[in-house]
Amino acid sequence: MSKIEIQGLGLTYITGKKEFIALENINTTINEGKFFCIIGPSGCGKSTLLSVLEGLIPPTVGQVLIDGVPIKGPGKERAVVFQQYTLFPWMTAKQNVVFGMKQVRQDLSGRQFETVAEEFLFKVGLSDFMDKLPGELSGGMQQRVAIARALSVNPHILLMDEPFGAIDAKTRVTLQELLLKLWAEDREKKTVVFVTHDVDEALLISDKIIFMKPKTVGREIPVNLPRPRNKESLFDNEEYRRIRAQLVGLFYHNVIEQIGGEEVVL
Numbered sequence: 001m002s003k004i005e006i007q008g009l010g011l012t013y014i015t016g017k018k019e020f021i022a023l024e025n026i027n028t029t030i031n032e033g034k035f036f037c038i039i040g041p042s043g044c045g046k047s048t049l050l051s052v053l054e055g056l057i058p059p060t061v062g063q064v065l066i067d068g069v070p071i072k073g074p075g076k077e078r079a080v081v082f083q084q085y086t087l088f089p090w091m092t093a094k095q096n097v098v099f100g101m102k103q104v105r106q107d108l109s110g111r112q113f114e115t116v117a118e119e120f121l122f123k124v125g126l127s128d129f130m131d132k133l134p135g136e137l138s139g140g141m142q143q144r145v146a147i148a149r150a151l152s153v154n155p156h157i158l159l160m161d162e163p164f165g166a167i168d169a170k171t172r173v174t175l176q177e178l179l180l181k182l183w184a185e186d187r188e189k190k191t192v193v194f195v196t197h198d199v200d201e202a203l204l205i206s207d208k209i210i211f212m213k214p215k216t217v218g219r220e221i222p223v224n225l226p227r228p229r230n231k232e233s234l235f236d237n238e239e240y241r242r243i244r245a246q247l248v249g250l251f252y253h254n255v256i257e258q259i260g261g262e263e264v265v266l
């Protein structure tokens, strides 16, 4: 469990002589063991913010603290899952998971790496596919391997950038519920920061949602819906419908602002 504090964060991309402000004045706290979603229109800076949290891009101004300590680069306590499939194509599912752990887990040695990899591949339902290469797996299966790889390193913080963005609707629900189950049954609760475009996905999984407008935080929305959650149980929940309407409204207003049009009544 780790607490993340983002303080006065700004990031300017510099390409040659061109400067582009991608993030400005972001202030928020992500409490330990909570599931936190970042949602917002395309290009508003979600992936940039995640890269800063990962430690790949240093902030131009401000800082990110993890348990009170400013981050200075990638760290063992953080693991990442991206939208694009990022497995090594020449390694089997199991070898991919073992490779991730070998970089980080000094508490394991020899055959233990394989045992833990098998355990996590079992948890994501891939026991029968451990020796397959990524090219022999569907997109949903590859993302399950990526989740197993991220969880097997036992991170305090899991950073996920639209991990299910390229996956069909039905498989997506299965993966959302799988991720929630793994998160809920973990005794050392991970802090999860999850980027998505999908309002329903955010409401299913998160304790708090940040709606980003271009470059900064537009609104912070606590999600106090009962857990465990699934799609059906939420459907009849009044609070769910209220927050959903609020988020859809925020998206709609933002799109209108971005294209500089006027709202129309249909």
Ligand SMILES: Nc1ncnc2c1ncn2[C@@H]1O[C@H](COP(=O)(O)OP(=O)(O)OP(=O)(O)O)[C@@H](O)[C@H]1O
Binding pocket: 013, 014, 015, 020, 022, 040, 041, 042, 043, 044, 045, 046, 047, 048, 049
């Ligand atoms: N390496 C870079 N150099 C310059 N500008 C960049 C770079 N990466 C991103 N940008 C710009 O920063 C802005 C934010 O990009 P970012 O990828 O963070 O958005 P996003 O919210 O993740 O979008 P999407 O929902 O489409 O993934 C965009 O205008 C993008 O063009």
Ligand SMILES: [Mg+2]
Binding pocket: 046, 047, 048
């Ligand atoms: Mg992005």
